[in-house]
Amino acid sequence: MKKTIQILQAKKGVEKITAITAYDALFANLFDPYIDIILVGDSLNMSFGGNQDTLSIGIEKMIYHTKAVCKGSKEAFIIADMPFGSYQSGDMALKNAVKIYRQTHADAIKIEGGIERSELIRHLVHEGIGVIAHIGLMPQFARFEGGYKIKGKNQEEAKKLLDSAIALQDSGASMVVLEGIQAKIAKNITENLKIPTIGIGSGIHCDGQILVWSDMFGFFERFEPKFVRKYLDGSSLIKNALQTYIxxxxxxNFPSLEESY
Structure with a gap:
């Protein structure tokens, strides 16, 4: 059954939501029968493109990868990241979101930012665009903030995060991604929202969890965040298999008679 926002919202307080990133049809097809949400994240700029951060990817590349993921998925709810610089105003955000909707089968787009994004999200939702909000540690702000900083370390930050989450919900956001937020603060936000929260590095009390596929399967070796649980040593498996092939x-020994025409 195709996952819809209504199906996912109904899981809040009942069943945890599972989410993972994917950037192509091959892996989308592998994940699709099992996972609730596939995010075509701008993280692909790092894990797929080899760049130092997410900032240099543009809207056309995001559309290219979202189209591929949609071709490999029949059941998962597909979210496309709006890349850095693609939603600096309401009109710009609408133009780029409409382009994503027209050229892909994405179910929603994701936007980073707190309470200051409220009117922009309201504008998009009014035009029929599904929006997933993203607060806390926001990779698109990494240069501005001087790195990847955990949020919710003091009372002022905690209040700002909660106020933002409520404002984004009231503006029509369908879900909120909570990244790099102190667990007790993420728990409080989750309990105060009617819409689901999807956590990454924000503790167990979120309504769902997401990880970057290349992190959780052990393919990305540059660094390993504290919040990642490695479910497969993919890098070693590939290297060993490659050495055997060589x-x-x-x-x-290869190809054998049976493997030849």
């Missing part, structure tokens, strides 16, 4: 080619 050895088989060099020794004449």
């Amino acid at each position: 050895q088989d080619v060099k020794t004449g």
Whole structure:
């Protein structure tokens, strides 16, 4: 069954929501039968593109990867990240969100930012665009903030996060991603919202969790965030398999007679 925002919102307080990133049809097809949400994250600029941060990817590349993911998915709820610089005004955000909707089968777009994004989100929702909000540690603000900073460390930050989450909900956001927020603060936000929260590095009390696929399966080796649980040592498996292939080619073991025409 195709996941809709209504199905996902009905899970709040009943069943945890599962989410993962994907950037192509191959992995989207592998994840699709099992996962609730697939995010085409701008994280692909780092794990797929080899860049130092998410800031240099543009709207056309995000559309390209979202189209591929949509081709590989039939059931998951698909979210496309709005990249840095694509929603600096309401009109710009609407133009780029409409482009994503027209050229892909994405179910919603995701926007980073707190209470200051409220009117922008209201504008998009009014035009029929599903919006997922994203607060806390926001990778698109990493240069501005001098790195990736955990949020909710004091009372002022905690209040600002809660106020933002409520304002974004009231503006029509369908869900809120909580990234890099102190667990007790994320718990308080989750309990005060009617819409689901999706956590990443924000503790167990969120309504769902998301991880970047290349992190959780052990393919991204540059660094490993504290919040990532590695479910597979993918990098070692690939390297070992590759070495076996090389050895088989060099020794004449591959291809065999059965593998030849």
